[in-house]
Amino acid sequence: MRGLRVQLALLLLLVVSAARAQTTALPEGQAATLLDELHRAGLDAPRTFTVTDLYLQRDAVRLHLQHGTLVFLQPVAGRVTGALFEGAGEILVVPPQPAERQQLLKFTGSPLLTESFASVYLRFSDRTDEELRAQIRAGHGELAHEPELLARWEPLVAPLNRAHSLRLLLDYLDEPVPYFYAGVEGRRLGTFNVVVDDRRPEQILVGQVRWREERAYYDVWSSFARRAGPAATPPVRALAYRVRATLLPTTELEADCEVDLELGAGRPRTLLFELSRFLSVSEISEVNATGETPRPGSGQAPVPLEYFQNAALTAEEARYRGTDVVAVVLPPGRAAGAERRTLRFRYRGRVITDLGNGVLFVGARGNWYPNINVLAPARFELRFRFPRTLQLVATGTLREAREEGEWKEALWVSDLPLPVAGFNVGDYETRLVERNGVRVTAYANRQLEPRLAQAARARTLPPPLIPHGDPWARLRQEPGSPPPAPPTLLLDRVANDVANSLATCAELFGPFPYTELHVSQIPGGFGQGYPGLIYLSTLSFLPAGEQARLGLSERAREAFSLLTPAHEVAHQWWGNWVRLPHYRDQWLAEGLAAYSALLYVEKQAGGAEVLREWLERYRADLLETDGAGNPIEATGALTLGVRLDSSRSPDGYVRLIYSKGPWILHMLREMFRDPATGSDAVFVGALRRLAERGGPDPLTTAEFQRALEAVLPPQADAEKTGRLDWFFDEWVYDTGFPRYRLHWELRGRGPDDRRVEGAIAQSDVSELFTMPVPVYARYGTELRRLGTVVVTGRETAFAFPVSAAPDAVLLDPYRSLLRRSE
Secondary structure, three states: OHHHHHHHHHHHHHOOOOOOOOOOOOOOOOHHHHHHHHHHOOEEEEEEEEEEEEEEEEOOEEEEEEEEEEEEEOOEOOEOOEEEEEEEEEEEEOOOOHHHHHHHHHHHOOOOEEEEEEEEEEEEOOOHHHHHHHHHHHHHEEEOOOHHHHHHHHHHHHHHHHOOHHHHHHHHHOOOOOEEEEEEEEOOOEEEEEEEEOOOOOOEEEEEEEEEOOEEEEEEEEEEOOOOOOOOOOOEEEEEEEEEEEEOOOOOEEEEEEEEEEEOOOOOOEEEEEOOOOEEEEEEEEEEOOOOOOOOOOOOOOEEOEEEEOOOOOHHHHHHHOOOEEEEEOOOOOOOOOEEEEEEEEEEEOOEEEEEOOEEEEOOOOOOOOEOOOOOOEEEEEEEEEEOOOEEEEOOEEEEEEEEOOEEEEEEEOOOOEOOOOEEEEOEEEEEEEEOOEEEEEEEEOOOOHHHHHHHHHOOOOOOOOOOOOOOOOOOOOOOOOOOOOHHHHHHHHHHHHHHHHHHHHHHHOOOOOOEEEEEEEOOOOOEEEOOEEEEEHHHHOOHHHHHHOOOOHHHHHHHHHHHHHHHHHOOOEOOOEOOOOHHHHHHHHHHHHHHHHHHHHOOOOHHHHHHHHHHHHHHHHHOEOOOOOEHHHOOOHHHHHHHOOOOOOOHHHHHHHHHHHHHHHHHHHHHOOOOOOOOHHHHHHHHHHHHHOOOOOOOHHHHHHHHHOOOOHHHOOOOOOOOHHHHHHHOOOOOOOEEEEEEEEEOOOOOOOEEEEEEEEEOOOOOOEEEEEEEEEEOOEEEEEEEEEEEOOEEEEEEEOOOOOOEEEEOOOOOOOOEOO
């Protein structure tokens, strides 16, 4: 998920020619000067034209400048990178996928974008300047004098430029990768963006910034790949991170991080790293500038490098609406071919908040070090220095620990490449348990964070987590009854619950992939699972009575105490060991973790009933409506991932993914279940094989489907093609779920020809919707499975032989299908 969040942040920040110029290397140290010129590029008055019928086609995007005034921007280093049009125009965008058209319909009222506009601001590094000039020379424009237009727009251009300068800079420093941006002032839809950028995996994006309840959202109306496919971009891979971090008594983090990089044959000069905006970079240098394999400790003097952190914003703007992106410019002049280089970052900032009572909140858990190629595995060596009154836990294995005066030092080293590294810190008490040779250590603060204790007196529900600062900041502080018990009260239970769920996951999916597991308390109403390190909400460490004093419902209490620990344990396999880094596959990581938690619960006494109860809760969640009156299940396809959060559905991701994801996996499990023996071994075996492959190769939704098709049993092969396209098209790539109604009658006079005949009517979905529906006969209190009816269209007939007249014929009595009530 983080990957797309960074891309969208870049769009908001970076969101951009003359005849295609020869690529020339800029002299070292001039990137900052060039960036400033791109910021300041103004309107080029001598290149103002009155134009008619100019066209620009960028794959599925068609821009028509019908009539009006076109002004080019001033050249920068010999290239024209922008233009402004005012007049009458029209834009057309035709997404190729149904799910993307569905999103356009949701935001614009139409599955195709056809919008008239009054003005458009263009930035580009492709052939746009050449194409426009060629059409003007062909008689579609003539020079014009428009001083009023220039005076009106000139003050606005520089602020608009800043949002695109860094993206354009990339194409000055490296081989240009086509980029086209249109900021459109639509007559009906308002201002929106259209981007065609070959540096994005999905090159075409259409979206709009919207405000709701004082919060800015970027509504992605549509995002998809070109028909021709993306331009190749040079790969950059982090091999290892070596971090030396000091946690100052002021809760500031001061760090020095060395990153070993492998640059592909293209050897890009500009590298983009993710680093929290709350950390200010003071220096970036190259430790090994010889072009040889890095040799730590060689004594070679570092070479300072140019870098840009939130280059388009002021320091104050960066804090409140900046991105977590740092651009680093490498020196020019290296020979072609792959190489390894080592960069050193020095930075400092406050990403930890002291909540009182020795409770600290680590706000930057995955971007506290400069990360490139987010979630790609790398080695980590993390050395921490922190006050001796605290305990610290991190990803990896603790190799060294010592005390010196008022300070402690600890070295944590990864035993294998990890997709992400994190740490947690506090005044902890610990418990150690072991299951099947795996050590599980739980960490809980000795005291409760003050505001949560005060909230218990006020019986106030905790608010949603905020990214930095105090996660309980909005709780009321009122005197009252004594504070609740400390988190350490249930430390033994938490440690054992986590160890038991780990043993269950190992039984289902194969051995635990890491050497040990650490479970640390974190303030806030959330959990998070990193490789070998789990962040578990304070609420999971509290007894049910104390949770009730906070106002938590029975469902919330059960979730924090029972499901959340098992869910985060499951992420050790699904999301960490088996990586799903693309935002379109995040539903699978969360769905597998959520359903694994239910499988763990199912194995407990009375667990089958608990599993059914939670599935019914998830079904009810999906039938709830959002603020606009639309059902949650209609928010969008699961493969939209983080895009499900928008101004129309602010909590769309959580409300859809965590309810529909486990339901899809449950339906697959039930479809794959052997009707004769009731065994689910085929489905669970497919999951185990996927988990065992793990490691460097990511899993995608398409690969998950193929893995299931490889073991597809006959009863799940609804179309008799050996494929599950019908299932994934309906449930993963689309919205909606059906309503069924069954009617039946008994036919035949004797035992040899007695049969149940009837039909199942299907509604609320397309006539093409196909689903195997189990049908049972009830004899007294006994249910006997008659068979499966593959329902499609509006009605599907069935006939089953029976030995005796049943009391009733029932459709899906065990509620194994995600369907609406009859």
